[in-house]
Amino acid sequence: MSSLYRTALIALAVVAAVVVQVAVLGVVAVNGVVPNLALVVVVAVTIVRGPETGVVTAFAAGLLLDLAPPSEHLAGRWALAFVLAALLAARVRHDARQSALAGLATVAACSFVATSVFAFTGQLLGDHALPAGQLFSVVFLALLWDVVVAPLLLPPLMVLFERHRAHELAA
Template identity: 50%
Template sequence: MSDPSVRGSSPARLVLVAAAVVAALVLQTTVFPHLAWRGVVPDLVLLVVVAAGLARGSHHAMVLGFFAGALLDLAPPADHVAGRWALALMLVGYVAGQVRREAAPSVGVCLATVAACSFLGSSVFALSGLVLQDSAASIPDQLGVVLVAVVWDVLLAALVIAPVRRVRHRTQTDRLARR
């Protein structure tokens, strides 16, 4: 049986999602390093994957997470073994998509999902670095980085969720009015 979230994926929607990933990647690697807090920047690509999971479900978000993570793994200034972000964001997509299965998420649920997914994604990335001996940082140092990343991601999500939900509600209302 096919996943209902996969049906209805128009080429325009795919282009829009790809553009969102590329825009997030460019901002994350060029603009946000200048705003780093304790050397950590918000993970915009992770937020796009979480949004996809909440909007479209696990299957969609896992595929997006894999490809977005692979781009993040290969984009300069990447200094780690490729595949670590792909794995982390694929798991993030799965978790965010499972939240969507339960109900239409409220703002509070969205923020809690961002916090949980940010912790999961950052932790998987950090732990995979330890396992692969790809990181010189100690576990306490990495835990500090993970916690700062969660704070960054939740703060940024709080600024973005309300306007995006208003626009989405407005476009859905317009679409229903045209019928």
């Protein structure tokens, strides 16, 4: 039962992040770039739950973001980007749990990697409307947005997932 509860909790966090990111945060978009809440959820899950859960969550969150309207790109690009970001977060998860600054740096690195992979695959597949020169500003804006929202989201998410993990270990 605890595995089902954990899965439901993570799924709820991912769906809520994608819905807010797609439906609500469009009003604060800067040059079409919004904070990537789904990525912050993926990083939090990976840091607390480990690489296996993190990669599965990353794939599901990325695919959900790929398929959520108004997607104007080939499906799978965000899924690939999030999986690579989750692998990066998994490599530094023990350090990221030690301090808030390390967690923020992990989100920043994952944001840079995920957004860069998404932009690069768009250029590679001919699926991106932006010229190559503007991609750098989009990656920078996405990184900036994610670093701004990470201190607000990462600690509560980590506490939520950690609290459930502590209950699991006690049982």
